[in-house]
Amino acid sequence: MLSKKTKYAIKALVALAKNETNQPMLIADIAKNEQLPKKFLEAILLELKHNGFVSSKKGAGGGYYMLKPAEEINLSAIIRIVDGPIALLPCVSLNFYERCEECKDEVTCGIRDVAKDVRDATLKILLETSIADIIRREQVLADQAKDAKMN
Numbered sequence: 207m208l209s210k211k212t213k214y215a216i217k218a219l220v221a222l223a224k225n226e227t228n229q230p231m232l233i234a235d236i237a238k239n240e241q242l243p244k245k246f247l248e249a250i251l252l253e254l255k256h257n258g259f260v261s262s263k264k265g266a267g268g269g270y271y272m273l274k275p276a277e278e279i280n281l282s283a284i285i286r287i288v289d290g291p292i293a294l295l296p297c298v299s300l301n302f303y304e305r306c307e308e309c310k311d312e313v314t315c316g317i318r319d320v321a322k323d324v325r326d327a328t329l330k331i332l333l334e335t336s337i338a339d340i341i342r343r344e345q346v347l348a349d350q351a352k353d354a355k356m357n
Contacts, residue, residue, distance in 0.1 A: 212288045214242050215250050219337045222260060223276035230269030257287045276341065282332035292332065293325040
């Protein structure tokens with residue numbers, strides 16, 4: 207399950223990516239437009255800045271802006287930075303491996319095998335989905351909703 211922090215990070219990146227001028231955006235504007243808590247968003251944007259996704263400019267005309275193109279930011283990177291492991295179990299995590307305390311034998315553990323399959327399928331989707339893809343999906347969904355209203 208995605209944490210609120212991860213969802214807010216994705217929403218903030220989408221908002222910044224939609225800003226076609228790539229002019230810095232104030233945290234207050236992002237928070238208002240995306241209906242996110244401003245204080246929480248400040249911490250999230252700072253974390254995204256420390257990880258090279260966004261940058262900020264101080265003073266008049268300041269705010270946050272995208273450092274990387276939206277096409278280059280995949281969801282798996284955001285989730286790992288904000289929430290940590292993607293895997294359901296620590297024993298199948300690629301970046302945060304830990305042996306399960308109660309495990310007798312990882313090689314023959316059926317639960318681990320299923321969790322590995324889930325991790326692989328989930329990771330494939332998250333690696334292939336970028337912030338730009340989220341924006342495209344939102345537009346398709348908006349168009350479909352508009353078409354449905356007209357019919």
